[in-house]
Amino acid sequence: MQRQRVQERLETVLTNLEPLEAGAAAFYTLLFPEERTPSLIVSFNAGIDPDPDYSHALTGRLHVTKEGDFCFSYWPRSKEGYRTEVLLRDVRHLQWEFLGKKEGKLDAGVKIAENWAWLNEWSKKQGSSPTVIRLRLWCGIDKKKEREPNLQFAFILPLQDPIAVYCAQFNSSDFFGITVGSIYR
Amino acid sequence: MNILPFVLAILFVLSYGMAASLQGRLRMHRNQKAYVALRGAQKRILQKSELEQFKTLGGVTVEKKKGEYLSAQSKKLPDSRPYPVNPSCARLNLYPLIEEGKQAHPALYETAANLLRIFYQGPLFGVEKRFEYRFLDSLLEGAKRKMEDRSYLPLETISLDDPTLQNCYYLSLKGTKNHHLSEKGYPPLIDYVKIDKGLGKVCLFDCHPDMLTVFFGLKTAPKLYAELHNKEHKKEGMDLEAILQWACDPMLALIDPAVWALIDFRRTHHSALLQQTLVEVEDGVSVRKNVLLKGGVDGG
Numbered sequence: 001m002q003r004q005r006v007q008e009r010l011e012t013v014l015t016n017l018e019p020l021e022a023g024a025a026a027f028y029t030l031l032f033p034e035e036r037t038p039s040l041i042v043s044f045n046a047g048i049d050p051d052p053d054y055s056h057a058l059t060g061r062l063h064v065t066k067e068g069d070f071c072f073s074y075w076p077r078s079k080e081g082y083r084t085e086v087l088l089r090d091v092r093h094l095q096w097e098f099l100g101k102k103e104g105k106l107d108a109g110v111k112i113a114e115n116w117a118w119l120n121e122w123s124k125k126q127g128s129s130p131t132v133i134r135l136r137l138w139c140g141i142d143k144k145k146e147r148e149p150n151l152q153f154a155f156i157l158p159l160q161d162p163i164a165v166y167c168a169q170f171n172s173s174d175f176f177g178i179t180v181g182s183i184y185r
Numbered sequence: 186m187n188i189l190p191f192v193l194a195i196l197f198v199l200s201y202g203m204a205a206s207l208q209g210r211l212r213m214h215r216n217q218k219a220y221v222a223l224r225g226a227q228k229r230i231l232q233k234s235e236l237e238q239f240k241t242l243g244g245v246t247v248e249k250k251k252g253e254y255l256s257a258q259s260k261k262l263p264d265s266r267p268y269p270v271n272p273s274c275a276r277l278n279l280y281p282l283i284e285e286g287k288q289a290h291p292a293l294y295e296t297a298a299n300l301l302r303i304f305y306q307g308p309l310f311g312v313e314k315r316f317e318y319r320f321l322d323s324l325l326e327g328a329k330r331k332m333e334d335r336s337y338l339p340l341e342t343i344s345l346d347d348p349t350l351q352n353c354y355y356l357s358l359k360g361t362k363n364h365h366l367s368e369k370g371y372p373p374l375i376d377y378v379k380i381d382k383g384l385g386k387v388c389l390f391d392c393h394p395d396m397l398t399v400f401f402g403l404k405t406a407p408k409l410y411a412e413l414h415n416k417e418h419k420k421e422g423m424d425l426e427a428i429l430q431w432a433c434d435p436m437l438a439l440i441d442p443a444v445w446a447l448i449d450f451r452r453t454h455h456s457a458l459l460q461q462t463l464v465e466v467e468d469g470v471s472v473r474k475n476v477l478l479k480g481g482v483d484g485g
Contacts, residue, residue: 004220011227016475045475048341048358048375050351055341158234158476 006087007153009072010062010135014155017129018045018057020077028124029096032063037094038121039063046074053078064091070137088151093138095149098122098130132156222468229465234476237461270462270473271393274453276379283329283380292443297321300377300399305357308371323350328380338380362471366395367403376462386449389413389423400440400448405432422451 019026026043040062049055053076060074070091075082102117122130136149143149277297287294301310301317310316327343341358345351360373372395387396390413397406409432413423425445429437464473 001216004216008223015227015231018475047475048355050355052342052344056339156231158231158238 002088003151006070009085009087010153011155013042013044013060013062013072014133015157016045016047017042017157019043020057020059025124025127027122027129028126029121030124034066035063037064038096040096040122044074053080054083064094068092070094088137088139090140091137092141093143093149095136096120097134097136099132099134100126100128100130129157218468219470222470223472226465226467226470226472227474229467230463230472230474230476233463233465234461234474237476268393270464271376271396272388272391273379273381274385274388275391275393275396276377277387277396277399277447278379278381278385279325279328280380280382282325283332287325292441293447294321295441296399296444296447297378301357301374303366303399303403304371304374304377304395305353307367308361309353309357319347320350320353323347324354332380336382340375340378340380366398387447388449388453390452400444401428401432402434402436405434405437408432424450 017026020043024043028041029038030041031038042060042062043057044060046055046058054074058074058076060072062070062072064070068090069086070088071084071086073082073084098119098121099116100119100122101115102119118134119130133155135153135155137151137153138149139151141150277293277300279293279297281290282294282297298317298321301320306317310320323345324343327345328338331343332338343354345354357371357374360376361370364370364372366372376393377396377399387400389397392410392413394406394410397409401409409428412431428450462473462475464471466472
């Protein structure tokens with residue numbers, strides 16, 4: 001149930017990206033001071049909330065606290081006040097992977113096609129948003145002892161580029177196998 | 186020693202345990218069923234958004250020929266599929282009331298009040314007389330405060346002065362999952378009203394039946410919707426006299442001509458929208474999502 005709740009909450013946020021203003025970035029990662037893993041900053045449409053300040057486009061941050069809580073914090077346009085939801089506890093390590101077009105030399109990530117790669121970070125200047133997001137969590141286990149995560153999620157975002165994403169195979173050592181086909185004009 | 190009470194106590198504990206276990210399993214089954222339905226609806230929304238995205242690509246559309254299998258499949262489609270969401274071009278624009286006041290646009294003001302009355306009088310407003318006018322005035326005041334120099338104001342960000350109306354406003358914005366005007370539930374206000382600086386009449390051919398009800402009444406609206414979407418004789422437009430003659434409803438002839446001026450009677454072909462609202466229903470679970478297509482997220 002908890003896993004479903006996390007899946008649903010993240011799906012609601014990540015598939016409703018909307019910039020606060022035209023031209024503003026709606027999706028990027030940022031490593032804050034004293035943070036081990038980068039936070040994911042998103043601008044999303046929260047829909048209709050009983051409090052009008054927390055409706056429509058908001059800014060949110062997905063991060064892991066020092067206490068190991070995987071939290072989702074979000075605040076309104078006016079930046080007055082904020083809300084925090086604890087999605088998971090005892091998260092020892094977290095890893096984001098973003099399927100998108102690589103720009104320039106690939107410093108971190110896994111290249112899968114000519115221009116496409118699984119990236120470990122998404123810079124603000126990159127703009128747009130990835131096509132697929134993978135989230136790997138080590139809950140209650142040490143990543144140094146257990147290399148594989150014990151909790152994994154995947155989110156397919158509404159397409160920004162004309163590619164076809166389909167599942168070609170399921171490998172027990174991977175979360176799922178994705179094959180990407182690109183449709184060129 | 187009489188062991189009967191002891192046996193009965195054991196049986197009672199066992200039956201209670203079995204009932205609790207069964208209840209837990211039923212609850213889990215319901216949750217799983219709802220979750221699977223939710224995922225199915227979300228998957229279909231993703232497919233729909235992909236379809237909208239691919240429509241923007243150049244090239245020739247490949248159309249499948251309907252074989253026997255496909256014809257049989259299409260016959261299985263449930264009749265209870267919801268109508269498409271009332272698009273932005275078919276929403277009543279309240280901006281003139283905010284900018285110039287209700288005295289300058291009495292027809293628009295009365296039409297907006299009529300919309301609120303038809304949609305929410307029974308389920309939300311209760312028996313208080315002229316509640317829809319109080320509600321509308323409060324909404325316009327709140328919108329005026331928030332508007333500033335924006336070109337578009339999302340309805341859900343408006344805060345009403347009167348706190349007793351705020352909850353009512355929230356419920357009207359959300360609507361109910363299933364609704365049938367004058368019978369059960371109520372539609373989401375967010376789909377029928379907008380505040381946009383761009384001048385625009387209500388596109389008749391894109392109207393949801395509930396929107397048609399605001400102008401043509403409960404009796405004529407469903408028939409008019411079917412007529413407008415009749416594929417056999419696709420019309421490029423339908424002027425007011427033709428509609429009044431076809432509808433044969435004497436009440437429509439009494440309506441102020443300024444109200445009809447709010448409607449665009451031509452069939453307008455709109456360009457693909459950057460933002461669309463998609464709705465999917467599966468096994469009683471309804472999912473609604475605003476999808477930003479290419480160029481939407483990066484602001485281009």
